Amino acid sequence: MxxxxxxxxxxxxxxxxxxxxxxxxxxxxxxxxxxxxxxxxxxxxxxxxxxxxxxxxxxxxxxxxxxxxxxxxxxxxxxxxxxxxxxxxxxxxxxxxxxxxxxxxxxxxxxxxxxxxxxxxxxxxxVTEQRATARALEQAREALFQSQKLEAIGQLTGGVAHDFNNLLMAIHGNLELLTQREDLPAKARTLVTNALSGVRRGVALTQRMLAFARRQRLQLEPVNLADLVYGMSDLMRTSLGPSVMVEASFPLSLPAVLVDPNQFELCLLNLGVNARDAMPDGGTVTISGRVESVREKDVRGLNPGEYVKLSVADTGEGMDAETLARATEPFFTTKGVGKGTGLGLSMVHGIVQQCGGALLLSSTPSGGTTVDMWLPVAIHVGSPVAQIVVSDPPGVTAAPSGGKTILVVDDDPLVLSTTVEMLCFAGYDAAGAASAKQALSLLGASPGISVVVTDHAMPGMTGVELAAQLAETHPGMHVILASGYAELPGDTPGVRARLQKPYGRSELLAAIRQA
Missing domain, CATH: 3.30.450.20 (PAS domain)
Structure with a gap:
């Protein structure tokens, strides 16, 4: 070379x-x-x-x-x-x-x-950082996919629940009218009473469906979670049985959160029952809470702010990844036929989200399950909108309205005819309209109408829009707004009272007296 x-x-x-x-x-x-x-x-x-x-x-x-x-x-x-x-x-x-x-x-x-x-x-x-970024992106995509899937299921569930509400209301109203007949045979009365019990179970089922779809009306107020948990400890122990030990762990000072206390007690009871079923040989359910800060919007969908993270953990059998991914879907259950509706956990998920929080499940086979709920700290709380919950004592009917006519507006013919019949049976003069447009025509031709009971979800013009128009054209009109949904404005012009569908005769009469 x-x-x-x-x-x-x-x-x-x-x-x-x-x-x-x-x-x-x-x-x-x-x-x-x-x-x-x-x-x-x-x-x-x-x-x-x-x-x-x-x-x-x-x-x-x-x-x-x-x-x-x-x-x-x-x-x-x-x-x-x-x-x-x-x-x-x-x-x-x-x-x-x-x-x-x-x-x-x-x-x-x-x-x-x-x-x-x-x-x-x-x-x-x-490539540690690149891997972490890719995993975070994948988690965000998975969270988005899960959110979109649950949103689609929620819309379907809410629509089904709305139709169920109307059917149950028609059945419930007509059965109640039968019970008021003096010529009803004793045996038939027993059958009607049994049917009413079945309808009430159906109502509870639709309420859970609406809770998952976040269309149930909640009465939010500041609640101390530690006091709430300790206050229902006896109920939890009685419901879960002697083989399940319930433990609570909270810091000395815990800020109040914004929830519906009645609905949230039901959430905790559902979680406790799920934990009990996962521990056939007994075990421990631990309820704990602590304050957490969210600085920026994360994959859980939480807005920045202060939250109380409430955790319910059991020592049960746990779930595999496939079961965990579907656990919050409505009607999905691992229990046997007739042992569960599959709506307990989905109801908790819907209520927590409707309160402005988030729910996260973590579980492994034989490693137990933990349900973490982030609930917003109550800082500035407005006055909740009251809802009619007054019931008549048995056998008491409302006094007729002095010859005044009540107009019922509903696009469902079964609900419309049943409500008109309930009012007529109670001694009122009642008429029906199948749409807001027809209602306006009747109001123009019948000056004796003083009360309007209107459904909200109607084609063409909603109940809220009808109430707002009547507030201008008939300022003395008493409007009662009926709906099975929650997403209604808090301050609705012209509305004197509200009814939660499906309602019965006593709730209807109480709303009329209120209006």
């Missing part, structure tokens, strides 16, 4: 050495045939923490975790690269100081000019 060629070759080698040494973001080094380190660049020194004199000559298995070494992964990787010519993989690696990082690794087989195997070239990159 000529002298100039030798000089050029040396210069090329030196440039290559400087190039490899200058790469600080990649650990680039060589291994001999057995896997011992034979070269070391500045990137390897930065990423792994070893100086060249500390690592050259040592086996590269020093970069692996003890569990990977126990599985002989370093040697299997070398064999795979030798057989295939190249191996690309990712996994946890260990620095000199013992800390771990997620590494992207390329291991290439090196042959000399004659084709003889002489060792390996290894390139390692620290």
């Amino acid at each position: 000529k002298r100039d060629d030798i000089v050029e070759l040396r210069r090329s080698h030196e440039q290559f050495r400087l190039l490899v040494q200058g790469v600080a973001d990649y650990a680039i080094y060589m291994l001999d045939q057995e896997g011992n380190v034979s070269s070391w660049n500045s990137g390897a020194e930065r990423i792994k923490g070893y100086m060249p004199d500390e690592i050259v000559g040592r086996h590269y298995s020093a970069f692996f975790s003890p569990e990977d070494v126990a599985r002989r992964e370093p040697w299997s990787n070398l064999q795979a690269a030798k057989d295939e010519g190249r191996l690309e993989t990712e996994g946890w690696r260990v620095r000199k100081d013992g800390s771990r990082f997620w590494a992207h690794v390329v291991l290439d087989r090196i042959d000399d000019e004659s084709g003889k195997f002489v060792g390996f070239a290894k390139v390692t990159r620290d």
Whole structure:
């Protein structure tokens, strides 16, 4: 070889050495045939923490975790690269100081000019941050997908519950009218009473469906969760049985949260029953709370602010990943036929979200289940809108309205005819309209109408819009707004009282007296 060629070759080698040494973001080094380190660049020194004199000559298995070494992964990787010519993989690696990082690794087989195997070239990159970012993005996508799925199910469930409300109301109203007949035989009265009990169970079912769909009306107020939990401890112990121990753990000072206390007691009772069913041989249910701050909107959908995180944990059988992913869906249950509706956990999910919070489940098979609920701290609380809940004593009817006529407006013919019949049976003069437009025509032709009972969800013009128009055109009109949904404005012009569907005769008459 000529002298100039030798000089050029040396210069090329030196440039290559400087190039490899200058790469600080990649650990680039060589291994001999057995896997011992034979070269070391500045990137390897930065990423792994070893100086060249500390690592050259040592086996590269020093970069692996003890569990990977126990599985002989370093040697299997070398064999795979030798057989295939190249191996690309990712996994946890260990620095000199013992800390771990997620590494992207390329291991290439090196042959000399004659084709003889002489060792390996290894390139390692620290991708811990990229992996964390990718996982956070995947979690956000999964949370969005889950939210969209639950929103779609919620819309379907809310629509079904609304139609169920109308059907149940028609059945309930007509059955109640039958019970008021003096000529009803005793045996028939028993059958009607049994049917009414079935209707009430159906009403409770639709209320749970509406709670999941976040369309149930809640009466939010500041509540001290510790007081609420301790106050219902006897009820919890009685409901869960002697084999389940209930423990509560709260800090000395816990801010009040904004919830509906009655509905939230029902939530805790549902969670307790679920925990009991997951512990057939008994166990412990632990209810705890602490304050948490949310600085920016996160994957749980929480707005920035102060929250109380309430956790209900059991020591039961737990759930696998597939069951956990569907646990909050309505009608999904792992219990036997007739042992559960599958609406308990979905109801809790809907109520917590309607309170402005979030719910998160964590569970592993044989590791128990924890339900975490983030509830907003009550800072500025407005006055809740009152709702008619007054009931008549048995056998008492409202006094007729002095010849005045009550107009019932509902697009469902069953609900319309049943409500008119209930009012007429109570001694009122009642008329019906199948739409807001028809109601306005009747009001123009019948000046004796003084009360309007209107449904909200109607095509063309809603009950709220009808009430607002009547407030301008008939300022003395008493409007009662009936709805099974919660998303109604708090301050509705012209509305004197509200009715929660499905309502019975006593609720209807109480609302009329209120209006």
